[in-house]
Amino acid sequence: MSILVDKNTRLLVQGITGKAGGFHAKQCAEYGTNVVAGVTPGRGGETWENTVPVFNTSQEAREKTGCNATMIFVPAPGAADAILEAADAGIELIVCITEGIPVIDMMRAKVGLRDKKVRLIGPNCPGIITPGQCKIGIMPGYIHKPGKVGVVSRSGTLTYEAVWQLTSRGLGQSTCIGIGGDPINGTSHTDAVRMFNEDPDTEAIILIGEIGGTGEEEAAAYIKEHVKKPVAAFIAGATAPPGRRMGHAGAIVSGGKGTAEGKIAALEAAGVGIARTPAEMADALIKKMK
């Protein structure tokens, strides 16, 4: 059916009384997500949109509502702390949308998550969606269609592009995960590919990467070893000049590592169908599925 989120997911929104948090919580609820709680320190006792209780702490939200996933819209200076608070409350899935978190804060937060049984998605990501069941994030819901293709990506709008291409060609998605554009994040390409590979209802995978880091190469090694399902990939940034960061904090080619060519070569060697341009992502997968 899907990975990580489905119709039984009970969502907490950290930062629900903020402008972005409130707007997207509403969009998620309208899509059908069970938004069961909000957290804003100091605003406990309020009711959001006349339906959802607001708590002072994630701990309290967890105890009172049984929430098992959280969507974080806390501004960057406090976002890493919000991740740790959610983990401490035992919330299994933490989706951090916030962009611009200092890298040292994320480095420390990852130390704090070491011994916790939680999965972090993001930060600086569009979130995760299981079409028709649960949307946690800022992606436009209507472009998705329930189905069998898993999508994992570092970029938001490129994910929408891939999803729209799939939907336009009649191919639905099992789950779509945006892992985020930051250098230190919670879920890697490999983690997502592994979950899709183990999900009986995901039949094919689109992997969208970009220059910088070695996440795509690691995923390629995993695919080569373990994945029999058809996989297609696009790597953005083939024409980006070395040494310049392209918007995403993680997207930079430096020291000869993290180039698009290197990633494409690794993926091709793993039997992955390559989309040469972002206009061909769905077509590259369809070709692989035949």
Add this chain to the structure above:
Amino acid sequence: MFDAHPQFLSAEGYTAMNIHEYQAKELMLKYGVATPPGAVAGTAEEAEAVAKSLNTTDLVIKAQIHAGGRGKGTFTNGFKGGVHLCKTAAEAKDLASKMIGQTLVTIQTGEAGKLVSKVLVGQSKEIARELYFAIVLDREAQAPVIIASTRGGMNIEDVAHETPELLLHMRVDPALGLQPYEARKLAEYLDLKGDLLKPACAIFHALYKCFIATDCSLVEINPLVVTKQNEVMALDAKFNFDDNAMFRHPDIMAYRDITEEDPREVEASKFGLSYIGLDGNIACLVNGAGLAMGTMDIIQYAGGRPANFLDVGGGANEQQVTEAFKILVSDKNVKAILVNIFGGIMKCDTIAQGIINAVKAVSLPVPLVVRLEGTNVAAGKKLLQESNLPIIAADDLADAAKKVVAAALGNK
């Protein structure tokens, strides 16, 4: 401690806000990193005063620009060299007068060179040994990684390539920070023994403290030297900082020298736009960093060359779109513009209105191709159509790339 495969000098993934050498020296002095005494001067008289206060006959005067290759550079007034040794304060004054207010051309500045508005006046040191020491926030290690080598003064990427066995990589546990035994291990590796052990460890700890406290992504000391007087000192330092953390470092932000940056990038950053100038002739305006990169790629694939990377972000308003257009058309190389928007949260009709306003505000000198998809796409396309502006509509990404490349060629 293990080999973490760090990316040398990469400052992986962070915007490299550079600072001047004298600012790096100020930072090092603040955190107790041993470095030769010196101070900045903005006039020849100030240079003379600094030279006097140093109370030495071993002086060095260095032009302060961000580019490297200063020593071998030439000023446009004909004066040779951006780095000079001298003995007296009077000589320091004379040298400073030949550098300040002049333009220095080095292998890294391009032909236009860089205006020198300040010089660093310092004490020069006689060097016995040159070493290398750096701390980088490493993506794969998800931790700070220290890189040390006995081959100082060289390009460390060359050392890594030719003699990787002469490099030590040490991952520092982010929860523990640099431990005394680790500092001793580094000193041992760099052959800093006897009387040098304690001052060497003090430098390593001070640099680590500075790295964390100021949210660096890279601190590189090249060279770290042993002087003939048997002192350990940081002779030259390169600092990169994490842009995301600068909200908590107004003191570091004050070091920013916008005259050293691309004016278009500075202008874009004022409006919350992420812009990077490139050398092609097809300008692009896109929402989202990944799609913006993908758009550059598809332009190239269609036979064109992108003039820039421009991400207007997820929630751009009409004013931002207008400002983005102004920046795009200010590039005289641009022969055509491609707008590629996948409206998610950002609605296509809002973007269309922004484009219409921008085109009216900035008379459009080149063809404009627009590809809209996503939320409220029908309303957006209708607005563009009814505007009667000379906009070339594209059906999808591939079509848009083809049309903009043709438009750029036709406009030659």
